[in-house]
Structures are given as structure tokens and as C-alpha cells.
Amino acid sequence: MxxxxxxxxxxxxxxxxxxxxxxxxNGGIKNFRIYSCDKRIIGPVFTVEFADSSEPAKAADYIEEVDPGTVVMITNNNREDCTVWGDLLSLYAKNKGITGTIVYGCFRDIEEIKNIDYPIYSTGLYMKSGKNRVKLKSIQEPIVIEGTKINPDDFVVVDTSGLLHIPKxxxxxxxxxxxxxxxxxxxxxxxxxxxxxxxxxxxxxxxxxxxxxx
Structure with missing residues (x-):
């Protein structure tokens, strides 16, 4: 790897x-942009999927399972009304050596994340928590983003030009x-x-x- x-x-x-x-x-996945810093994100992906929840749902616990050198790739189905990533996860990920995070949906705490120079590529920003709005559906299972199927350990290359997916x-x-x-x-x-x-x-x-x- x-x-x-x-x-x-x-x-x-x-x-x-x-x-x-x-x-x-094709490999190109549209509608994403870099928010926190201009570092390239390159590596195999650790896939995470969230689903809507009408019941109380705690913060998702999965980050400990992500290996250093890996890119966390999350789909929240491009929801614009809640987030699934923030400064605490970013700080933990950076300290662990995780390469970066890609969110199909929103994240928050952009100023705090900029301050630690952790790269995030996303489709949006919003402050509302995902707790009690979405729940963890799966980790390390295939996910679909903008019509592209992404499998665990596929590769991504992300920079200011865009997001590329490379099947392993x-x-x-x-x-x-x-x-x-x-x-x-x-x-x-x-x-x-x-x-x-x-x-x-x-x-x-x-x-x-x-x-x-x-």
C-alpha cells in the first residue's frame, strides 16, 4: 500500500x-471541494456509511479501527442538514496518522480543523450535529457516491483539481x-x-x- x-x-x-x-x-467524482487545507489526500479508503435515524442515536464509534495512512471516506447521502465529522475526530485522526477525510455530506468546526492542518474534502459545511439525526449503518462495506461504487481499500487521489477514485x-x-x-x-x-x-x-x-x- x-x-x-x-x-x-x-x-x-x-x-x-x-x-x-x-x-x-471514469474515476472522477463531482461536487466535492477541499475546505480545510490544500494538502493532497492520497491513500486506500476506509469506508463509512450513515443512514437516517428517527430514534436517538449516539455519536458513531469507528475511528479507532482506521489504520494510519488510510483515508476515511464517509457517505451521509449528501445530507445538508447535519454533520458527521468535526474537530474532535480530526484531532484524533491527525494524531493517529490518518491521511485525511472525505465526506459526502457536511462537516463542521472548520476553523479548528484548519488550525491543526488536517485535510478534509467534502460537499458541504453545516454546524448541526448528526446525533439523533443519523446513525452508523456500516463500516468497511461498499458505498456509492455520485453513482460511483467504492470498495474498502480502493484508492483515492484528491487535490484542488478534484477527487479521483481508483479501484484497487x-x-x-x-x-x-x-x-x-x-x-x-x-x-x-x-x-x-x-x-x-x-x-x-x-x-x-x-x-x-x-x-x-x-
Whole structure:
């Protein structure tokens, strides 16, 4: 897992996205943004799902089961009226070495979380607690976000460009392909800096081979 994270961290989100396109998998998940800091979030995911609750429900206890180097990926079904993550969980996660958190829904305590430099990617902010509004439905089970099925230990790459999901069964194909794409693009950058026409450079380095593989 650690070697995958290191290799993904050396690649641009665009190159990884292009590699996924070549392999016939979209991977992009819309409607998220980084709120707390600009750190990239890269790693295997620990999945968490919440469900609506009409009965009293305590705060969910699962964070102790998340391994260091893992990304907590939560779906609260994009609810806008309550939160499922805040400053206490962020502080615990940071101290444990958890990489970051992705919330399909809302979180709170943004200023406190900014102060500890913990990365959160979410679809919204709101202050109302999830207690007595939602309950923990599952951990480490498949979840669906914006039509994308995410399994435990799949990979995500998140930065200011967006959120990418990489199924674990594709990771060994995605990384070398993205590396190949970056090599070609870096050669084109060198050509552009030297004054060469971009169309000529693309032809020289067979840039469109990647689009034509799709």
C-alpha cells in the first residue's frame, strides 16, 4: 500500500485521470471541494456509511479501527442538514496518522480543523450535529457516491483539481500508464519552452496515442 501511495504522490491528478480514461474507467467524482487545507489526500479508503435515524442515536464509534495512512471516506447521502465529522475526530485522526477525510455530506468546526492542518474534502459545511439525526449503518462495506461504487481499500487521489477514485484492481495498470503519460507531457513542455509548435511536438511524441486508446 505504501509504495502505491508514494508513486501516486509523484503523479499529477490529470495524468492519473487520463490513465483511467485509457483503461475505460471514469474515476472522477463531482461536487466535492477541499475546505480545510490544500494538502493532497492520497491513500486506500476506509469506508463509512450513515443512514437516517428517527430514534436517538449516539455519536458513531469507528475511528479507532482506521489504520494510519488510510483515508476515511464517509457517505451521509449528501445530507445538508447535519454533520458527521468535526474537530474532535480530526484531532484524533491527525494524531493517529490518518491521511485525511472525505465526506459526502457536511462537516463542521472548520476553523479548528484548519488550525491543526488536517485535510478534509467534502460537499458541504453545516454546524448541526448528526446525533439523533443519523446513525452508523456500516463500516468497511461498499458505498456509492455520485453513482460511483467504492470498495474498502480502493484508492483515492484528491487535490484542488478534484477527487479521483481508483479501484484497487486497476492500481497496477494505472500507475505505469500515468507515468508514461507524464513522460510524454514533460517532453512536450520542453519543446514548448524551446519555441516549438505544440501540434508538431504532439506529433513527434505521439501524444494522441493515449486518446486513441480509449
Amino acid at each position: 505504501e509504495s502505491y501511495v508514494t508513486e501516486l504522490g509523484q503523479l499529477t491528478t490529470s495524468a492519473i485521470s487520463d490513465a483511467l480514461d485509457v483503461l475505460g474507467y 484492481e486497476l492500481i497496477d495498470k494505472v500507475i505505469p500508464l500515468a507515468q508514461e503519460i507524464e513522460v510524454v507531457e514533460n517532453r512536450i513542455r520542453i519543446d514548448i519552452a524551446s519555441g516549438k509548435e505544440i501540434r508538431d511536438s504532439r506529433e513527434t511524441h505521439d501524444y494522441n496515442q493515449f486518446a486513441l486508446r480509449m
